Amino acid sequence: MSKLPLETIEEILSYIDEDDITTFHSLSFINRTWCNLCIPHLWKKPFNIKNNNNNSKNLYKIITIILSFLDEEQKSVLKLNEKKTGIFSTKKLLYNYPSYIRQLDFNKLFLLITEWIIKNKKYRTKFKENYFIKNSDKFTFDFSIFKEDEEDYELNFSYNRIIERCCLKDQEKLAFFEYIFKIIIARSKGIRKLFVDIYHENEEIAYTIPKDYFKYIFELKDFGKCFSGLNEFSCKGNFHKTWLINGIKKYSHDIRKLTIYPWNRNYINDLRVKDLKGLLKAQKNLKSLSFSVDSEVEKKVIECMQGNISKTLESFNMKYGDLTDNELKYLSKCKKLKKLYFDTVYFDESINILGKIIYPDLDELIFFNCNFSNSFIDLLKEFIKNNGHNLKNFQLSQNIIDINNINNNNLDINDILSTLLVSCSNLSNFYVNIDNQSDIILFFKILRQFKHSLKSINVGNYNNGIPKFNFNYDFMLEFIEIFMSMSNIINLDLSNWEISFNSFKIFIENCCHSKILLKVFKVSCVGGSKEDLESLIESNAKLNSRSLDNILIIENDEIKNITIVWH
Structure with a gap:
């Protein structure tokens, strides 16, 4: 195996699941050639090892390796000079590991930092209460806002309780994150996927992020270079997103897959319409858009889909909110759509253009836990007639609202089943509530036709x-x-x-x-x-x-x- 050409080894590695860390790790021990080729795969998305993987229990040690790339002053600021923490001298590192990172998950990075600090607690000198405030000049983020007499700053909060102060432990995690993030963006050859999915519902808060933290972090020198080739961006959860969205909007114009879920609508409007509109307008080739609505952007998200998006979008996923003719007019312009997914969406009674919309390449149509009346079925039937020839995945999992009887939970789907039989030719995934005897005969016909x-x-x-x-x-x-x-x-x-x-x-x-x-x-x-x-x-x-x-x-x-x- 050692004499195999490099191209052959690369071909072999290309067939391995990129999440199969165990296999890549084992192959890296064959010899130096295999090791050199496996290391980039192992470090492509180092924060994404699955929890059921045996290596996940030692995942926090990745933080040790990245911290080894800090200069001596930075190591001193974080009190990393003790040998027992396992921090290496930069000269002793065999590979430029951060250069291979292509996928970054802020939530997992914060959690790993938290775990690393806990694991190495006994090997490090304790910080004094105002340590980061006094050393604020060593960081891009302004830790001086945490002075005891300063109350004029806002933090993110969880569903269970408001965080009134950012304690020393939280400040330490913010400091670690900044230095690690700085190393990654300076050395990485480009982040392709960025996930900022931060939720704290029904769980202990592992870290606290000040409202404008991302404003400072995204002003770091190499941010633009690192994220200019971003292909996938997910921004979900309970944190302030304005600075994050605006930072990405400024430098990342080639996002293919975008997911935006604002803060829970019962709490705060953390995302402005103009921010979302600017981000969408900046994209040259967006293929997939998924979003959840809050009270401010609820009626405006689809209206933000202008410019190139109508020419490039292939997948549209909407969670919560309601859909009217006005929104459908914008959506109808996206003629390249292949997937439509509505999750817990209310379809307005006045919708009447649905049956006239045509998507030549539509192959996936999903309604999950949606609210609509029986009158909607006639419109949906016409839509399937016009768009069913390429349809492969159909799901109709509904909440039923009847105008005359709000407690009526019976939706007549016979016409839908009949339309699928006539209009579709290649169904591969079928998900419909079949809970009436009258639907069984048509259901059996569907099984026979698409067997x-x-x-x-x-x-x-x-x-x-x-x-x-x-x-x-x-x-x-x-x-x-x-x-x-x-x-x-x-x-x-x-x-x-x-x-x-x-x-x-x-x-x-x-x-x-x-x-x-x-x-x-x-x-x-x-x-x-x-x-x-x-x-x-x-x-x-x-x-x-x-x-x-x-x-x-x-x-x-x-x-x-x-x-x-x-x-």
């Missing part, structure tokens, strides 16, 4: 473990007959249906063998004990030489909510 293209089926999620529809034995026999003819199904979620133990047994025996690709199956079963169900699943897997990854059975009175995952 070779469907990969995922979901008939709706149960409410608090209680399925909505009793799927009787005769229905189950017909369903099994159809299912056995389906060639590509991987994910089947029938948890919204209640079936008997006998029906479950017949399905497992006929539809869970090695000739069927099914990997995930969910259903709600009545009858049979938990032990009986587990025994049936395990014996069938053994009989058909199938490996089980997981069996989860949650008992809810007589109902067992079952999830089976095969390897």
Whole structure:
């Protein structure tokens, strides 16, 4: 292997999942050549090791390596000169590790800094209470705002409590972050993905960020150079975003994927319309836009979609808020859209242009937990007729609002199912609440028509473990007959249906063998004990030489909510 050409080794490495740190780490020990080629992969996104990875428990040691690149004065300011912290001399470092960083996650970086400080507490000299205030001239951020007699500054706060002061521990984390961030932007050859997703709901606050902290941080010398090639930017959570948005807007004009979630609408307007409009207008080739609304920008986000966006946007994801004809007029100009995703959105009664909008390349249409009346169905039916020829992923998971009866939770989806049958030719993912007997016949027709293209089926999620529809034995026999003819199904979620133990047994025996690709199956079963169900699943897997990854059975009175995952 040591004599393989560099191009061949690079080709081999390109087939490894970029999150598979264990494999890259093992290959780096083959010899120096392999090590030289693996190090850039290991450091591409060093703060993104998954929690289930064995290396995640030592992830904080990455901070040690980055701190080693500080100059002696900076190390002294942070009291890092003690040998027991493991800080290296810059001359002893074999690689310019920060130069390989392409992905940065502020939340994870702050958490790792917090962990590093805790792990090395006994090896470092304690700071005096006003240490960072007195040494404010050593930083870009102005720590002098934390003087005891100074109350005129605003901090971010959590859902549970307001942070009244930024204590010494918080100041220490801010100091570490600034120096580490400075090293990364000075040495990295360009950050491609930036995630600033900071939430503190229902958990202890690990760190506190002053309102204008990002204003100072983004004025650092190398910021523009480092973020000029940013491709993906996610900005979500409970912190002030104005300075962050404006900093990115100034230098990053080639973002392809953008996610903006303002602070919880019940607290504060942390994002101004002009900031968002400027950020969107600056983008030359934006492909994906996801946003959540707050009270100020609720009616204006879609109106901000001007300039090149209407010519380049391919994916649109909206969470919360309401949609009217006015917003749809702007959205209708984005003719390259391939994905429309609405999450907990209220569709205004006055919408009437939906049925006239055409997206030639639309292949994904999702309504998750949305609010609309039965009158909306006619408009949606027309929309599917005009845009269903390329549709592969369709989801209609709804909250129902009826004008005449606010408690009416029955949505007539027969017309939607009929329209899908006529207008679509290649459905691969189908998620619709099938909880009425009148819908079963059309649902079975959909299964037959798309038996070779469907990969995922979901008939709706149960409410608090209680399925909505009793799927009787005769229905189950017909369903099994159809299912056995389906060639590509991987994910089947029938948890919204209640079936008997006998029906479950017949399905497992006929539809869970090695000739069927099914990997995930969910259903709600009545009858049979938990032990009986587990025994049936395990014996069938053994009989058909199938490996089980997981069996989860949650008992809810007589109902067992079952999830089976095969390897």
